[in-house]
Amino acid sequence: MKRVGLQLLLIVFLFCGTWFILSRVDWMSLLSVEKTSKKTEEKLGDFYWSVLKKTEIEIHSDSVVSVLDTLLNRICIKNGIKVATIKLHLVQKNEINAFALPNRHLVVYSGLINACENESELCGILGHEIAHMERNHIMKKLVKEVGLSALLSLTAGNAGSEIAKKTIRLLSSSAYDRKLETEADLLSADYLIKAGIDPESFANFLYRFGIESNHLPDQLSWISTHPDSEERAKEIVSYIKDKEIQKRPVLSNREWNLLKAIAVDVPEK
Amino acid sequence: MITEHTFSYVPGEHETEKASNSYLMSLVALIAGLPLPIINLLAAGMFYLGNRKGTYFVRWHCTQALLAQCSLLIMNSTGFWWSISIIFGDKAISSKYIAYLITAFLFNLVEFIATIYTAIHTRKGIHVEWWFYGGLTNLICKAE
Numbered sequence: 001m002k003r004v005g006l007q008l009l010l011i012v013f014l015f016c017g018t019w020f021i022l023s024r025v026d027w028m029s030l031l032s033v034e035k036t037s038k039k040t041e042e043k044l045g046d047f048y049w050s051v052l053k054k055t056e057i058e059i060h061s062d063s064v065v066s067v068l069d070t071l072l073n074r075i076c077i078k079n080g081i082k083v084a085t086i087k088l089h090l091v092q093k094n095e096i097n098a099f100a101l102p103n104r105h106l107v108v109y110s111g112l113i114n115a116c117e118n119e120s121e122l123c124g125i126l127g128h129e130i131a132h133m134e135r136n137h138i139m140k141k142l143v144k145e146v147g148l149s150a151l152l153s154l155t156a157g158n159a160g161s162e163i164a165k166k167t168i169r170l171l172s173s174s175a176y177d178r179k180l181e182t183e184a185d186l187l188s189a190d191y192l193i194k195a196g197i198d199p200e201s202f203a204n205f206l207y208r209f210g211i212e213s214n215h216l217p218d219q220l221s222w223i224s225t226h227p228d229s230e231e232r233a234k235e236i237v238s239y240i241k242d243k244e245i246q247k248r249p250v251l252s253n254r255e256w257n258l259l260k261a262i263a264v265d266v267p268e269k
Numbered sequence: 270m271i272t273e274h275t276f277s278y279v280p281g282e283h284e285t286e287k288a289s290n291s292y293l294m295s296l297v298a299l300i301a302g303l304p305l306p307i308i309n310l311l312a313a314g315m316f317y318l319g320n321r322k323g324t325y326f327v328r329w330h331c332t333q334a335l336l337a338q339c340s341l342l343i344m345n346s347t348g349f350w351w352s353i354s355i356i357f358g359d360k361a362i363s364s365k366y367i368a369y370l371i372t373a374f375l376f377n378l379v380e381f382i383a384t385i386y387t388a389i390h391t392r393k394g395i396h397v398e399w400w401f402y403g404g405l406t407n408l409i410c411k412a413e
Contacts (some may be wrong), residue, residue: 028367
């Protein structure tokens with residue numbers, strides 16, 4: 001009995017020892033795992049954006065995009081996020097929506113800017129989408145919902161544009177699971193605090209549209225596809241309750257008004 | 270790791286065939302059930318139950334084959350659910366994960382070779398005891 005016990009211990013030791021020694025090797029670099037997945041994400045993101053671009057109007061006006069960039073810069077720089085890697089696209093559409101595509105494409109609809117009462121609300125949503133990017137939620141969701149083989153065939157150009165459109169719809173009009181949404185909400189709150197922006201406004205936005213979405217389901221895409229908005233708002237408020245926030249405005253009134261005005265003015269396709 | 274012993278009696282032709290089949294059963298199940306490790310255990314378990322009233326030699330080898338499958342089940346299930354949590358969950362691929370897969374593959378390979386070797390020798394009537402599993406089988410399986 002003792003001998004058998006000793007032999008079992010030796011087998012366990014042999015297994016763990018082999019695993020330990022092998023895990024000293026940097027397999028990720030050796031097998032180029034990160035490089036390959038990065039390449040797939042790059043191809044996928046650029047492909048999705050090229051498909052989306054055909055059906056939407058992108059606002060290229062420097063005065064508007066630069067204002068939006070100012071908000072993005074404040075969040076990213078204060079949180080050590082490489083802002084240059086984020087590809088911001090402002091799209092003319094009445095829908096209240098913003099979403100992230102693979103390869104750090106961030107799509108913001110003008111309807112969302114129009115619906116925000118102040119810069120902090122908009123920053124909260126931008127922060128939420130950046131959090132999805134930073135935590136790699138986008139690729140995870142795609143692999144989970146679409147499947148790895150379908151994604152690889154998309155990057156190889158073997159899949160039709162219909163599949164591409166379906167997966168874009170998946171990213172733009174359906175939420176991540178509740179756990180990932182909460183993670184993105186709280187991370188966004190952290191980003192805002194570090195950037196000197198009031199995260200309570202983000203919670204207010206969720207709360208306000210959480211109630212209104214019952215009456216306007218078609219336009220409030222971001223809210224209607226992110227269920228339990230009121231619950232999420234409460235979670236954010238309780239998360240920031242004891243945190244010290246040194247608020248500093250990002251935009252002047254003139255810049256904010258300019259952003260809102262142009263978001264309304266440009267006609268839709 | 271594998272030692273040849275003299276069994277308490279000389280097994281007959283039908284016994285060596287059945288005993289050898291217990292290893293082949295787990296081998297076939299290993300190939301068929303690679304993505305789902307529980308299949309191997311179920312196959313070996315069913316064969317064991319079918320032969321638990323067999324002769325001592327047959328019972329002994331069915332038990333050894335079943336026990337070997339149990340440890341494989343733990344090892345392969347860990348790898349299986351780790352992979353699932355990477356594909357569908359929050360976990361990310363890491364060097365530790367790849368090292369685990371390689372380790373599990375090496376242990377599966379050793380088991381695979383040992384199974385073929387034992388199946389051939391058992392068919393010839395040679396009693397083969399595996400390191401640890403042989404000793405454990407001796408404790409569990411007694412002559413009536």
